[in-house]
Amino acid sequence: xxxxxxxxxxxxxxxLCACGGAIAEQKTQVGPPPADPRAARIYxxxxxxxxxxxxxxxxxxxxxxxxxxxxxxxxWEAHYNLGVLLRRxxxxxxxxxxLQAAHTLxxxxxxxxxxxxxxxxxxxxxxxxxxxxxxYVHAHPEANQVRLALTALLREQGEYDDxxxxxxxALVRDPANxxxxxxxxxxxxxxxxxxxxxxxxxxxxxxxxxSATAHNDLGLLALARGDTQRAFDEFEKATGSDESFTPxxxxxxxxxxxxxxxxxxxxxxxxxxxxxxDSVDARVALGICLRGLGKHKEAEQxxxxxxxxxxxxxxxxxxxxxxxxxxxxxxxxxxxLFERYMExxxxxxxxxxxxxxxxxxxxxxxxxxxxxxxxxxPEGAQ
Numbered sequence: 001x002x003x004x005x006x007x008x009x010x011x012x013x014x015x016l017c018a019c020g021g022a023i024a025e026q027k028t029q030v031g032p033p034p035a036d037p038r039a040a041r042i043y044x045x046x047x048x049x050x051x052x053x054x055x056x057x058x059x060x061x062x063x064x065x066x067x068x069x070x071x072x073x074x075x076w077e078a079h080y081n082l083g084v085l086l087r088r089x090x091x092x093x094x095x096x097x098x099l100q101a102a103h104t105l106x107x108x109x110x111x112x113x114x115x116x117x118x119x120x121x122x123x124x125x126x127x128x129x130x131x132x133x134x135x136y137v138h139a140h141p142e143a144n145q146v147r148l149a150l151t152a153l154l155r156e157q158g159e160y161d162d163x164x165x166x167x168x169x170a171l172v173r174d175p176a177n178x179x180x181x182x183x184x185x186x187x188x189x190x191x192x193x194x195x196x197x198x199x200x201x202x203x204x205x206x207x208x209x210x211s212a213t214a215h216n217d218l219g220l221l222a223l224a225r226g227d228t229q230r231a232f233d234e235f236e237k238a239t240g241s242d243e244s245f246t247p248x249x250x251x252x253x254x255x256x257x258x259x260x261x262x263x264x265x266x267x268x269x270x271x272x273x274x275x276x277x278d279s280v281d282a283r284v285a286l287g288i289c290l291r292g293l294g295k296h297k298e299a300e301q302x303x304x305x306x307x308x309x310x311x312x313x314x315x316x317x318x319x320x321x322x323x324x325x326x327x328x329x330x331x332x333x334x335x336x337l338f339e340r341y342m343e344x345x346x347x348x349x350x351x352x353x354x355x356x357x358x359x360x361x362x363x364x365x366x367x368x369x370x371x372x373x374x375x376x377x378p379e380g381a382q
Contacts, residue, residue, distance in 0.1 A: 045064050066082070215248065266290065
């Protein structure tokens, strides 16, 4: 699975997506056809629509899966794909019951289990997610994919010894497992053992000299050491190895954005969208660049495009709310966006406090407060 890293303020968590953590969108699960041939036909129509992507295709796919479930309520694959589509649209809370149903209907299936745990993690219920994966691995010790999902989650929780034990067990069962080696390196990096982490990542490159993921991790390691130039070089090697590998370009862009180089960051995010036009995170980040360049109307258009694809994407809701409240003087419209954001964002999202502050201010007065009243722009709204 792709992974994520560089946990800092909420905005940067968005910008560095897919670079060092446990959350990742699952692949479409086709699975065996259900017993009822009518449900099978409708379900497979939904799979084809889902693969096409796009807002219209996703909506039609969801409708197909719902019709299939009306005919065959035990079709766990339809529940699973509904959950994946809802997460793709940013409707994480609505995805949860479908993923729970898929896991209940087929407890032995690994992908619904991982998706369920990832969704619980995204909603802030990390202990439940870890317990779920741990119980599965205990019952299915050969399930390395699930074991590595557990490893990443333990790493994110700071339980480094347990995470290392989990990764090493995966390597015992599959000594050439590159993903397990990458996890070992990420654990050492998280612990601050940067030299050991580099040795591990170099070992991955010895096994696979064209590993874009290993170069990306080396870039993140260089950032941890404060070596921005080497980080850029490693990110460039990652995209050189695989032009479709967007995490490295996202990381490169986020460094530029943090440095205030909005024009260069804009160029990088545009390149991401050329390769992955349905990347909502890249589109939101592009909107942030445009806002930094003073192109407020263009920024608004990018946020709106992101919400067209994912109507409840929390980052898009939050940043569009900030844009309308702070830069476009449309605070009544911003209130609706912040209210939606509060409904869909994770309970431990640090930007919830910022959104709540905006809601309180908007409720108190419809006039935009002066710079002296409000102080600097809220963290995460830069």
